[in-house]
Amino acid sequence: MSKGYRKYFKKKIFWFIITFIVAVMLNFFLPRMMPGDPVNAILSKTLGNTTDAAAIQKQYEVYQQAFGLDKSLPEQFLIFCKNAIRGDFGLSFSQYPRSVSDIISSSIGWTLALQIPAIIVGWILGNVLGAVAAYRRKIWDKVVMPVSLFFSAVPAFGAAVVLLVIFGITLKWAPVNGAYDPGMIPNFSWEFISSVIRHYQLPFFSIVLISIGGQAVGMRSMSIYELNADYVKYSRFLGIKDKKIVRYVFRNAMLPQVTGLAMSIGSSVGGALVAETIFSYPGLGSTMYKAITASDYPLISATTLIITVMVLIASFLLDIIYAFIDPRVKAAQFD
Amino acid sequence: MKKILALVLAVAMLLSVAAAGAETVTTLPRNKTLYHGGWQYGSIAAWNPLHSNSNNSMAISANPRGSRTLVWETAYMYNALDGKLYGLLAEDGYEWNEDMTQLTFGVKAAAKWNDGTAVTADDVVATWEAWKKLDGYNGTYAGYAPYIANIEAADGKVVISLVTNDEGKPVNPLLVYDYLSGTYILQKAWLDSMFEKHGGDAKAVAEDTCSEKDVPYSGPYTFYFDNDQLTVLVRDDNYWGQDESMWGKLPVAKYQAHTIYSGNDASLVAFKEGQIDVNQQFVSNIQDLWEKDGLAISTYMDEAPYGVCATMPTAWFNMEVPVLQVKEVRKAIAMAVDYDTIIANAMTNQSPSFADVPRSVMNPTDGEQALLDHDAIQPYQWDATDDLDTRIEKAKALLDEAGIVDTDGDGYREYNGEKVSLKSCCPNGWTDWQAAMEVVAAAGEKIGLDITTNYPEWDIYQTVFTAASQTEYDIFMWSPAGAAPSSPWARVRGLMSSEYIGLNSNWSGNFGHWSNERADEIIAAIPLAATEEEQKALYTEATILYLDEVPSFSLMYRPESFYAVNETVWTNFVSQDLNAELAAEGKPQIPPLDLIDGYGIAGQYYIELVE
Numbered sequence: 001m002s003k004g005y006r007k008y009f010k011k012k013i014f015w016f017i018i019t020f021i022v023a024v025m026l027n028f029f030l031p032r033m034m035p036g037d038p039v040n041a042i043l044s045k046t047l048g049n050t051t052d053a054a055a056i057q058k059q060y061e062v063y064q065q066a067f068g069l070d071k072s073l074p075e076q077f078l079i080f081c082k083n084a085i086r087g088d089f090g091l092s093f094s095q096y097p098r099s100v101s102d103i104i105s106s107s108i109g110w111t112l113a114l115q116i117p118a119i120i121v122g123w124i125l126g127n128v129l130g131a132v133a134a135y136r137r138k139i140w141d142k143v144v145m146p147v148s149l150f151f152s153a154v155p156a157f158g159a160a161v162v163l164l165v166i167f168g169i170t171l172k173w174a175p176v177n178g179a180y181d182p183g184m185i186p187n188f189s190w191e192f193i194s195s196v197i198r199h200y201q202l203p204f205f206s207i208v209l210i211s212i213g214g215q216a217v218g219m220r221s222m223s224i225y226e227l228n229a230d231y232v233k234y235s236r237f238l239g240i241k242d243k244k245i246v247r248y249v250f251r252n253a254m255l256p257q258v259t260g261l262a263m264s265i266g267s268s269v270g271g272a273l274v275a276e277t278i279f280s281y282p283g284l285g286s287t288m289y290k291a292i293t294a295s296d297y298p299l300i301s302a303t304t305l306i307i308t309v310m311v312l313i314a315s316f317l318l319d320i321i322y323a324f325i326d327p328r329v330k331a332a333q334f335d
Numbered sequence: 336m337k338k339i340l341a342l343v344l345a346v347a348m349l350l351s352v353a354a355a356g357a358e359t360v361t362t363l364p365r366n367k368t369l370y371h372g373g374w375q376y377g378s379i380a381a382w383n384p385l386h387s388n389s390n391n392s393m394a395i396s397a398n399p400r401g402s403r404t405l406v407w408e409t410a411y412m413y414n415a416l417d418g419k420l421y422g423l424l425a426e427d428g429y430e431w432n433e434d435m436t437q438l439t440f441g442v443k444a445a446a447k448w449n450d451g452t453a454v455t456a457d458d459v460v461a462t463w464e465a466w467k468k469l470d471g472y473n474g475t476y477a478g479y480a481p482y483i484a485n486i487e488a489a490d491g492k493v494v495i496s497l498v499t500n501d502e503g504k505p506v507n508p509l510l511v512y513d514y515l516s517g518t519y520i521l522q523k524a525w526l527d528s529m530f531e532k533h534g535g536d537a538k539a540v541a542e543d544t545c546s547e548k549d550v551p552y553s554g555p556y557t558f559y560f561d562n563d564q565l566t567v568l569v570r571d572d573n574y575w576g577q578d579e580s581m582w583g584k585l586p587v588a589k590y591q592a593h594t595i596y597s598g599n600d601a602s603l604v605a606f607k608e609g610q611i612d613v614n615q616q617f618v619s620n621i622q623d624l625w626e627k628d629g630l631a632i633s634t635y636m637d638e639a640p641y642g643v644c645a646t647m648p649t650a651w652f653n654m655e656v657p658v659l660q661v662k663e664v665r666k667a668i669a670m671a672v673d674y675d676t677i678i679a680n681a682m683t684n685q686s687p688s689f690a691d692v693p694r695s696v697m698n699p700t701d702g703e704q705a706l707l708d709h710d711a712i713q714p715y716q717w718d719a720t721d722d723l724d725t726r727i728e729k730a731k732a733l734l735d736e737a738g739i740v741d742t743d744g745d746g747y748r749e750y751n752g753e754k755v756s757l758k759s760c761c762p763n764g765w766t767d768w769q770a771a772m773e774v775v776a777a778a779g780e781k782i783g784l785d786i787t788t789n790y791p792e793w794d795i796y797q798t799v800f801t802a803a804s805q806t807e808y809d810i811f812m813w814s815p816a817g818a819a820p821s822s823p824w825a826r827v828r829g830l831m832s833s834e835y836i837g838l839n840s841n842w843s844g845n846f847g848h849w850s851n852e853r854a855d856e857i858i859a860a861i862p863l864a865a866t867e868e869e870q871k872a873l874y875t876e877a878t879i880l881y882l883d884e885v886p887s888f889s890l891m892y893r894p895e896s897f898y899a900v901n902e903t904v905w906t907n908f909v910s911q912d913l914n915a916e917l918a919a920e921g922k923p924q925i926p927p928l929d930l931i932d933g934y935g936i937a938g939q940y941y942i943e944l945v946e
Contacts, residue, residue, distance in 0.1 A: 035798075036794035038794070044797065044801075055471075058471045059472070066542070091542075177605055182594040280596045290376075
């Protein structure tokens with residue numbers, strides 16, 4: 001590795017560490033600034049007939065202690081950081097005494113399995129559509145593009161609800177709740193896998209549908225720009241076949257799209273919230289939604305930390321890869 | 336490209352299957368599984384019955400008004416329909432000593448733990464001792480210690496000694512009934528092992544999630560499976576309750592399952608599709624499901640109010656607000672409310688009207704209504720006879736007489752020179768309550784009081800009405816106690832007792848912090864009333880005081896639990912018709928408590944398959 005590369009990486013790593021520290025602080029402090037009292041909510045179930053003020057206070061303090069809320073915020077933050085390094089995010093308020101790590105580990109798999117394929121498929125289809133619209137024009141550009149634009153403008157919850165009502169409730173083509181049939185206990189049988197696929201359809205397509213449009217629009221614009229670039233005109237002048245030119249055009253047009261893909265994957269956990277909530281999909285998005293509505297600070301901090309880390313890693317890798325694949329970026333960064 | 340797509344999807348499927356945590360190769364047979372809805376909205380946090388904050392709704396919910404006894408059992412089951420306690424682990428009936436300071440009951444000889452050992456009086460004693468040790472981590476002991484002095488075993492029976500006052504009388508014998516129907520009996524050997532395992536550390540015992548899910552139980556069901564989407568209990572075919580001294584047979588369904596939905600909308604869709612058999616969920620215009628949609632859905636009764644109402648969602652006046660300390664203002668607001676609109680719109684007629692069941696401190700059940708002298712309270716029931724327009728005129732007159740008038744001509748009355756502006760609130764998303772609050776606000780407008788509505792999120796709202804002091808909101812909603820062995824006394828206490836004033840995290844009652852010496856005296860006297868007549872006189876006096884002072888006012892009646900069934904797979908659920916048959920046979924009627932709470936669990940033994 002050259003000296004230039006090393007300097008570039010060091011600089012990048014430094015800024016990512018700074019960003020990470022700030023993000024962790026925000027993840028910790030912002031949820032705790034929300035109004036509400038999670039301990040009071042827990043007491044609704046534990047107090048029973050208790051009317052003795054001292055007994056109530058004692059229980060209040062016990063739960064405060066269990067969650068570390070009896071300490072000052074800076075102290076809580078230091079404990080949070082110390083424990084988070086070991087993967088210990090403490091106990092959940094809303095699912096006490098379950099640990100946050102346990103809750104996340106049981107739901108993150110569903111989210112990644114739903115989001116990553118949906119994002120990738122949406123990205124591929126969107127780019128192909130955008131490229132074809134730019135190159136072929138005619139009906140592609142006049143019909144397909146406006147339709148994609150329409151879908152890209154539909155809010156995530158809108159697309160999900162429309163799919164749910166039309167294909168789930170009215171036509172009954174696909175189930176609308178959960179990740180598999182209600183009576184099923186997970187196993188490696190075809191019956192179970194087919195049930196997972198059936199339940200996968202609607203949340204999957206609700207994500208794909210809205211991501212196609214955005215990707216297609218970006219790709220079309222970039223492709224049109226590239227198709228009119230001097231090197232294309234020059235290549236045509238030289239008599240190089242269109243098929244070969246188009247390959248170069250799309251490779252160049254693809255660069256900003258790669259950024260979009262990486263960022264989408266990075267923020268997939270956050271993006272899962274709408275589809276998972278509407279389709280009762282048992283992933284991290286649903287978990288995060290419930291945590292927010294219950295002021296479950298430890299769970300909110302942990303889930304948002306996951307999003308932060310994923311986005312940071314995605315953008316870091318992107319910067320690194322860009323440095324290798326795009327000499328213009330490299331040149332600019334090394335200057 | 337196709338290959339990549341196929342690969343991505345295949346990996347996703349495998350990840351999904353792996354995420355599900357493949358454990359057991361099973362699909363629950365539909366014709367052996369009873370699906371419930373409306374209880375479990377998140378994955379289960381713990382299987383520890385000592386953990387009173389458990390969200391394990393299918394297995395752990397101990398409450399006097401009807402404990403869930405599918406897995407762990409209580410001594411008695413409360414039947415809200417006849418107000419009686421029926422023996423579960425305890426023999427039917429109990430004995431009081433002469434001065435009602437000691438209650439004795441026997442444990443059923445047939446009662447067994449799942450390991451085959453007998454349930455004994457020692458288990459009952461050990462459970463009380465465990466609550467004692469867990470004080471501070473669980474509210475059971477703190478809640479009952481002011482009333483129960485000791486629980487011991489004598490000659491194989493359980494003897495409960497009550498706390499007595501200076502005169503040697505029990506402080507409150509009613510709450511002993513609550514304890515008997517509202518707390519689980521746990522195995523002594525297991526309790527000992529738990530404290531031993533954690534070196535006597537009560538906090539550690541309370542926080543143990545019992546992730547092995549192997550806590551000894553005496554009920555008909557036990558853990559089978561749970562994850563983020565489903566919780567399943569399986570029947571223990573060796574259940575002691577098939578003995579003739581109890582049910583004489585096993586419950587019909589092999590599995591009790593609850594799918595975890597993201598919310599009420601998703602749950603309702605599943606209910607309509609027959610994926611839920613018994614649903615505990617408020618469904619507006621529920622009759623449309625069978626009248627318009629033609630679904631095989633029914634409720635306890637064919638006609639409105641469709642269920643048995645046992646509680647009253649209530650609007651509470653914040654007594655810290657000077658203008659609300661004026662009785663006439665409280666009363667005027669309550670008088671001007673259009674209750675028929677609330678019942679028709681917010682409850683879609685799933686509540687009797689206040690003309691059908693005139694307001695008091697009682698719920699609409701016959702048992703509670705019989706405890707009142709209706710002629711005596713009639714003059715105080717402002718909406719029993721007058722129509723809304725008359726009530727509004729009377730309310731205006733009441734305010735005028737109190738000197739609360741509009742002096743600046745802006746259409747709103749002033750108090751101490753300032754416009755009367757009140758903020759009312761209830762949790763956001765509780766649509767029936769929000770609709771009710773809008774009607775209350777409209778009532779204010781009609782009588783010249785400015786009432787605005789606010790709907791904070793639940794997490795904020797729960798700090799509003801439970802606070803020892805509330806300065807932001809003036810009128811808020813919550814329900815007093817429903818049906819329980821200690822009701823209606825518990826409701827009177829919740830509506831009027833000053834013992835709740837100044838309490839932080841007050842989830843129990845008198846949320847507006849109203850204080851009245853006579854009310855406190857009545858509350859102390861009711862549990863010790865020597866005769867039913869004396870009790871009736873006290874309840875009547877309490878009602879008159881409540882309706883005259885209006886520290887709060889009920890907006891509607893409401894069932895203890897909502898109850899609707901889909902008869903696509905199972906039928907012969909608890910209904911008015913089934914109860915008529917049982918009554919004809921001289922058997923106790925079964926409360927429509929979703930086949931899982933209190934004596935409602937008896938419904939498990941009557942369901943039949945449609946095919």
